[in-house]
Amino acid sequence: MIAKTIPENREVDFLSKKGNRDHRQKLALTLSIFTNLAFLIYFKYSNFLIDNVDAVFHLLGSDGLFFTFKKVILPLGISFYTFQSMSYTIDVYFGKVKATRKFLDFLCYVTLFPQLVAGPIVRYRDIYEQIKYPTVTMELVEAGIGRFILGLAKKVIIANTISIAADGVFDQIPSGELCFLSAWVGVIAYTLQIYFDFSGYSDMAIGIGMMFGFRFLENFNYPYISKSIQEFWRRWHISLSTWFRDYLYIPLGGNRRGKLIRYRNLWVVFLLCGLWHGAEWTFIAWGVYHGSFLILEQIKWFKKLLKGLPEALQHCYLLMVASIGWAIFRSENMAQVFAFLKAMSGLQGLQNTSYPYQEFLGMDVLLAGLLGIIFSIPIFPSLKQHVESLEMSSGKIILDLFQYLNLVALFILCIILLSSGVHNPFLYFRF
Structure with a gap:
């Protein structure tokens, strides 16, 4: 993801202005980063740290900590707006963007409600002109409505439905x-x-942002069509991976200081990327797991081996690695991780009639899974591009009509499912 997608001159440019800052500015930057991280660590990781310290005391034969600690409630979306605040300060310090003189503009940027609680992570330098001079057009509103409905359909029709099988297996079948x-x-x-x-x-x-005149950068680009973990992370949660690239990987030295330093940087970045997702050992293991595969893909013999495979096998490799990673990510604890890895390798038998998985695979789940597979591949964007390339006004009219009717139908179906279903929050609300 990181090592091969950063031009060397960009790394130099990012760091070249270090010497142009005085001590007060450095102190302000340090104070800002420290304050942001202090809030994040307290609200997100204090429970995790205290529980693990307490567990160590018990292992050593003690009765645990000598004080009680009240559980801290995690504020919604703290990981996202903390990273946005930090990116603003760092970009101003390095001269990537001018500091705003209007505190209201800064507040608008940090608390931008469409993506506040679950991303994408937006950088001030990408939208400051839009905050200063918002422009709302009918074309943008129309595009935003369409994008919103597509996102709603992804969540309600596919994700919510297929969660029946995912939650059934992970939550109801004993490890x-x-x-x-x-x-x-x-x-x-x-x-x-x-x-x-x-x-x-x-x-x-992104759709709501369009309706209000904001153009956020894309956050996903069909990650499951990737042929390596490196490519996967160029397509998955793009705003987070580029944030870690620009504000952690490059300052650590990037790929400019030899292979061992590059491997260390990749490992550290993804260790922290896992920890960013949550204060659990499973997230840390997931980050280390992905970081290890990114390092492996940098090793010459493995890179040559992977590129020598047919594209279909490269896709299979990516899907296998990513799927095992999601097993680690979704598990509640490390014991469940090991149980899943053992079962996925076939060491616990092919089937278990005492806990049949078939009860989670209703026709609605199977249909949602089929739609999920289809829409994980850029079939329709390719078809749309092909139709638009044809010099046929009638073809474009038919395509537009089909899109409008499809969006109306999707929206109605989503309303019906929402009104008859149960509360099913977004997965990333917990981060």
């Missing part, structure tokens, strides 16, 4: 009773669920 088929059903379902849940929210945020 010791998992089998090969049930484990893979749960993992495949979650692989589709998390993509359509999160990309659906991003689409809705």
Whole structure:
């Protein structure tokens, strides 16, 4: 993801202005970063740290901590607006953007409601002109409504429906009773669920932003068509991966200081990327897991081996690695992680009739899974591009009419499902 997508001159440019700042500015930057991280650590990681310290005391034979600690409630979306605040300060310090003199503009940027609670992470330098001079047009509103409905459909029709299988396997089947088929059903379902849940929210945020005159950058670009983990992270949660690239990987030295430093940087970045997702050992393991594969793909013999495979096998490699990663990500604890990995490898048998996975695979779930697979591939954008390239006004009219009717039908179906279903929040609300 990172090492091969950053031009060397960009790294130099990012760091070249360090020496042009006085001590007061450096102190202000340090204070800003420290304050942001202090709030994030307190609200997001204090429970995790205290629980683990307490566990260590118990292992050493003590009665635990000598004080009680009240559980901290996690504020909604704190990871996202904390990173936005930090990016603003860092960009101003390095001269990437001018500081705003209007505190209201800064507040508008940090609390921009369409993407406030689950991204994409927006940088001030990308939208400051839009905050200063908002422009709302009918074309933009129309495009925003369409984008919002598509995101809503991703969430309600596909993600919510296929979550029945994912939640059924992960939450209802005991770890010791998992089998090969049930484990893979749960993992495949979650692989589709998390993509359509999160990309659906991003689409809705981008769509609402359009309606108010804001153009947010894309956050997903069909990640499951990737042929490597490196490519996957160029397509998945783009705003987060580029944030870590620009504000952590490059300042650590990027790929400019030799292979070992590059490997260390990749590992550190993804360790922290995992921790960013939550204060759990499973998230840390997930980050280390992805970082390890990114390092592996930098090693010459493995890179040559991977590129020598047919494209279909490269896709299979990516899907296998990503799916195992999602098993780690979705598990509640490390014991469940090991149980899933054991079951997915076939060591717990092919089937378990005591806990049949088939009860989670109704016709609605199977249909949602099929739609998920289809829409994970850029079939319709390619078809649309092909039709628009034809010099036929009638073809464009037919395409536009089809799009309008499709959006109306999707919106009506979403309203029906929402009115008859249960509360199913976005997965990334917890981060």
